[in-house]
Amino acid sequence: DAGVTQSPTHLIKTRGQHVTLRCSPISGHKSVSWYQQVLGQGPQFIFQYYEKEERGRGNFPDRFSARQFPNYSSELNVNALLLGDSALYLCASRQGASTEAFFGQGTRLTVV
């Protein structure tokens, strides 16, 4: 059974550009969350979606947005990229009410 898959694995963007990151949850999981992990720190919560509705938002600017599709996959969009957006972006899926969160391997975003 496939785990959480994220694409792309690595990405290099220029300041001011836009980026879209993708996540496919574990089959049967309806909840997807996004986290940002800066080098040397713990992951920071960005968004949570359940059944295509936003259920939580972390302390990130409006340049960050996300959505969840009918097949429960998700996209994270970041506009007007800043150097400080360089990080590992992690997607986690949960099976509805279960609290166990399973993470993908992440997308390494580098902004130059």
Next chain:
Amino acid sequence: QQQVKQSPQSLIVQKGGISIINCAYENTAFDYFPWYQQFPGKGPALLIAIRPDVSEKKEGRFTISFNKSAKQFSLHIMDSQPGDSATYFCAASLRTDKLIFGTGTRLQVFP
């Protein structure tokens, strides 16, 4: 009140020794406390988790000790192996709400 404080920042243990990582939280409403293991370039992998109604949980070489009154919990890795060398994160959450992570502990196990 949403912070989870983790210590030590780094830990060096000899093979066969016991690795101990500690975490403290402030929000007494937290009801789920997982530990994650992360290797370089990989996403965090769930190791073991505990709820506040239990004082200890053991899975193989990994044990969580939970002290509700002190608002502290710790991870013990028995018989530490070089393959355990990784960064470990504690976390806390309210049911299916967001996970609040600690700052991480880099564990190195030498043969």
